[in-house]
Amino acid sequence: MAASASPASPLFLREPELRRGMELLYFGQSHLVRSIDAGLAEQGLGRAHHRALYFIARKPDMTVSELLSLLAITKQSLGRVLNELSDRGFIEVRPGDRDRRQRLLRLTPVGSKMESDLFEAARQKMSAAYNYAGHGAVAGYWAVLEGLIPEEEREQVIKLRG
Numbered sequence: 001m002a003a004s005a006s007p008a009s010p011l012f013l014r015e016p017e018l019r020r021g022m023e024l025l026y027f028g029q030s031h032l033v034r035s036i037d038a039g040l041a042e043q044g045l046g047r048a049h050h051r052a053l054y055f056i057a058r059k060p061d062m063t064v065s066e067l068l069s070l071l072a073i074t075k076q077s078l079g080r081v082l083n084e085l086s087d088r089g090f091i092e093v094r095p096g097d098r099d100r101r102q103r104l105l106r107l108t109p110v111g112s113k114m115e116s117d118l119f120e121a122a123r124q125k126m127s128a129a130y131n132y133a134g135h136g137a138v139a140g141y142w143a144v145l146e147g148l149i150p151e152e153e154r155e156q157v158i159k160l161r162g
Contacts, residue, residue: 021144028129035121043088043114048073048081053107053115056091058160061104063096070156090114 009017033047040050048071055070056062068078082105085091090111096102107115130138149157 032122032125035125036118039114039118039121045084048077049085050118052078052081052085053090053111053118055160056105056107057112057115057119060106064093064103064105067105085111 011017036050037047040046043049051071052067055067059066064078064082068075071078082091082093086093089108092106092108093103094106096104133141146154146157
């Protein structure tokens with residue numbers, strides 16, 4: 001079934017339309033992350049842990065520097081997250097093959113299972129939303145979200161597609 005929401009106004013750049021989009025983005029994101037929060041809480045983890053697990057799963061052997069750039073958080077914050085994930089056996093950190101100073105990140109089997117379980121909670125919500133909106137709307141949604149990413153950072157996101 002396609003979305004029953006009223007279509008966007010041709011004057012979509014006016015404040016009321018922009019505010020509606022921001023509200024929908026806020027509430028949609030809020031419900032999506034809440035679907036993941038329960039699984040995180042069971043493990044005593046937070047959203048920063050989830051973001052790290054997610055991106056490490058997307059690109060095994062990602063460097064700490066790459067992850068730091070993707071997450072746009074401080075080294076200190078990322079260090080705490082990675083140390084906890086490593087101590088709990090969710091990730092392994094190893095030196096780079098060519099540059100031993102690099103630290104490469106990879107999920108362990110336990111970490112992979114955890115990330116997969118968390119993704120499943122989000123997948124169910126995203127699948128239902130995509131089904132509700134219909135095929136054509138999904139591409140438009142992706143285009144809007146991509147438009148929110150500064151052009152100089154889009155390449156980073158494109159590389160995650162694999």
